[in-house]
Amino acid sequence: MTFPLGFTTDHGFDPAEDHIGPFYYKQMGDRRVYAFMVEDRHCNLVDVVHGGVLMTFADFSLCMEATDHYKTEDCVTVSFSCEFVSVARIGDLIECRANLTRKTRSLAFVTGEIFTGDEVIFTFSSVVKRLKRDQ
Helix, strand or coil: CCCCCCEEECCCCHHHHHHHHCCCEECCEEEEEEECCHHHHHHHCCCCCCCCHHHHHHHHHHHHHHHHHCCCCCEEEEEEEEECCCCCCCCCCEEEEEEEECCCEEEEEEEEEEEECCEEEEEEEEHHHHHHHCC
């Protein structure tokens, strides 16, 4: 499958995300956009994207945003709440805009929306624990 121009993935970085995804990202000005293309393996028995896939994609996006793409630190999710607003189907391009609300010495607060086209299908709010990387 060919992915839209400018998007990349880090295959091998996180085995669970490789198995569920692949998930992609692209720098657009001062922010990143995260995306994946819905395949039949992402769907549940009623042919819409499984909620667990959307939650995993949101977690991928929010952790990338909280850590600046893991350049200097790692993180683990402490809390996560979400709302399923609509559905997505096979062939849809799913995108996420994650917003870093606040970063303290030990925590990062991230919110976001997942959408296909102009339609929001999922919203989330999360807190992650910042982990210093051993140098």
